[in-house]
Amino acid sequence: MTSTPPDLVVVGYPQRLVADHRALLGAAEAAGFTAELVDPSRLGLAVVDGQVRGLVDGEPRTPHAVLPRGVNRPWPFVRQVCTAWARAGAVVLPTVAAADRCADKLETLARLAGCGVPVMPAVGVLPGPGTALGPLAATPVLVTKPARASKGRGVSAADAPTTHERLRTVLPLVDGHADHQVVQPRASGWGVDHRVVVADGRVVAMTRRTATPGDLVTNAPEARVADVLDPAGEEPGVTEIALAAAAALDLEFGGIDVIVDRGRAVVLEANAWPGLAAHVRGPAIARVLVGLVGRALARSGSPVDQVATAPRPPWTHAASAGGTWAATMAS
Missing domain, CATH: 3.30.1490 (Dna Ligase; domain 1)
Incomplete structure (x- = not known):
């Protein structure tokens, strides 16, 4: 057993996504991590004496695991720090490559179209x-x-x-x-879409997002978000398209936005760092994400003796299941 538990760094802004950060830090600590929220401004990248090292507060540091959250704007810099950490052995989830594919909407669509996943034309x-x-x-x-x-x-x-x-x-x-x-x-089904959260090839949450009357932006703060407990009752193809998109993007954890256009479900965009607070079951999703980190650490050989790597939760939903997760998600 290791003398100290593995450390997990959540990279995100403390004043944003407050509920998300609280859920993630709580889930990480419950699983046996020492967890810390690190503002992106505290990060640095040192290229000195032929070495590239990630810094926190000006000092070299390589966490065992890293979860970037809500860092779209500083991602070109944060990705370089995360890349240095990954090369030094840290688990970064989602991977830098997968997050890169989602950071640019055009790149996301091109990748998905090339893999045969239906997308909105662009x-x-x-x-x-x-x-x-x-x-x-x-x-x-x-x-x-x-x-x-x-x-x-x-x-x-x-x-x-x-x-x-x-x-x-x-x-x-x-x-x-x-x-x-x-x-x-503009999609024929504009004003309403689905955010599908996928983890390790399974759907772990789905929400229906509705824009304010006359608007089409479903992810604005004013939009209405409702948990979907029975995906079988939604438009055909939403779950299957989301799972196919996550697989094509090599996205172990992420959010896929699906909209209906001319009678069929298509991908609008993907998010490597989907918010948790909009979901009633945010803490449950946080536990899933931390569980993925624990399993990734176990595969990599990092010290995870004290980390609980729980099995897949029983309420996850695969494309072929055709069922509902309402009963156990409600707890």
Whole structure:
């Protein structure tokens, strides 16, 4: 048995996702970890004497396990620190490669389409005087969003001419140099979608998200979120599409956003760090995530003598099960 338990670092902003962080830290400590929430500003990367090392508070440190949470904007830097930690033997979950595929909405869609997973059509563009909409130029209503944004930031909907003009003139003026954008047709089922949380190839939670009347942004703070206890009662294909997407992205834990377009379920985007607080059963999902970390540490040979690596919870749902997790999730 190890003299000290493995340490787990949750990388996230203390003033955001407060309930998520509380649930994760509690689940980690209950499983036998020493757990700490680390603000991204405390991280550093030292490239000295031919070595690359991750830093916390200016000092070299390699945790046994790392859970990045809600770090979309600083991800280009955080990923470098996480990569250094992973190369030094830390378990980073999801993996840096999987998180990278989800950090850019355009890259996510391209990967999924290449793997045969149905997605909303999209055109990626860089705002400026030469921007062209290509195959979407005649689409009645287009949705535009920054490829690397989250929580509905920067999402707009307009007809094609208005969208084109905004991309050519307004965005470059507002942002100076705007990030690349994802342009998509508005889904026929706009205003309602599903967030499906997948862990280790199984669905562990599903929510139905509904935008405010007249809006289409379902992940805005004002949107209504309801737990789905019986996935069989939802639109056909939601669970199967989410599981296929997670597998194609090599995403051991993540959230897949599925929307209905012209009668079929398609992937809208994916999130490597889905929030837990929106779910009534956030602590249960946190325990699943920490359990994945424990199993990954066991596989890697890290000191996990004191860490509880619980088996898969009985309420998880695979695509072929066709059942409900209501009974045991309610506890």
